[in-house]
Amino acid sequence: xxxxxxxxxxxxxxxxxxxxxxxxxxxxxxxxxxxxxxxxxxxxxxxxxxxxxxxxxxxxxxxxxxxxxxxxxxxxxxxxxxxxxxxxxxxxxxxxxxxxxxxxxxxxxxxxxxxxxxxxxxxxxxxxxxxxxxxxxxxxxxxxxxxxxxxxxxxxxxxxxxxxxxxxxxxxxxxxxxxxxxxxxxxxxxxxxxxx
Ligand SMILES: *[C@@H]1O[C@H](CO)[C@@H](O)[C@H](O)[C@H]1NC(C)=O
Numbered sequence: 001x002x003x004x005x006x007x008x009x010x011x012x013x014x015x016x017x018x019x020x021x022x023x024x025x026x027x028x029x030x031x032x033x034x035x036x037x038x039x040x041x042x043x044x045x046x047x048x049x050x051x052x053x054x055x056x057x058x059x060x061x062x063x064x065x066x067x068x069x070x071x072x073x074x075x076x077x078x079x080x081x082x083x084x085x086x087x088x089x090x091x092x093x094x095x096x097x098x099x100x101x102x103x104x105x106x107x108x109x110x111x112x113x114x115x116x117x118x119x120x121x122x123x124x125x126x127x128x129x130x131x132x133x134x135x136x137x138x139x140x141x142x143x144x145x146x147x148x149x150x151x152x153x154x155x156x157x158x159x160x161x162x163x164x165x166x167x168x169x170x171x172x173x174x175x176x177x178x179x180x181x182x183x184x185x186x187x188x189x190x191x192x193x194x195x196x
Contacts, residue, residue, distance in 0.1 A: 035102035047151045051134055067117060088143060
């Protein structure tokens with residue numbers, strides 16, 4: 001049993017490029033979710049849906065190449081951060097310390113993943129379009145109302161959960177491959193995503 005675990009560990013690290021993804025991602029993503037809950041004073045309730053959740057983007061990512069998956073997660077983190085870079089963030093009346101910790105932890109997730117993917121690669125336009133629409137229907141429409149901030153918080157939680165599942169799938173897929181297959185998993189500069 002021990003040797004199997006060691007074998008997996010040995011094949012996972014080069015395959016996924018990010019040692020971090022293997023060892024620290026889960027912890028940091030959980031920290032982001034904890035802070036996200038804490039800043040609103042507890043668990044996140046489902047707020048009224050202002051936009052359908054883009055499950056289709058995550059379904060597509062399940063079958064994507066590792067490099068594409070990593071770029072998707074990196075850009076997703078950056079786009080989440082973009083939502084919160086808003087003049088009227090204070091009108092959400094969230095706990096400022098938890099909010100700050102949350103934003104720092106999301107920034108760290110983005111930075112850590114950035115260190116193992118090419119800066120030239122960008123996520124599919126559809127992800128960007130979704131976030132633009134989300135912003136238009138909430139913050140742009142209301143100037144940053146409490147309800148729109150709560151919806152953003154609910155959506156953020158959903159994205160963090162979905163990314164956690166995606167990473168779990170990536171790790172499972174990598175551990176299921178034989179070591180001789182590993183070179184095919186190396187991150188390379190090939191990308192199928194269209195430029196935005
Ligand atoms: C912030 O709120 C004020 C007052 O509601 C509004 O006039 C302003 O446009 C909002 N700013 C942004 C960036 O939405």
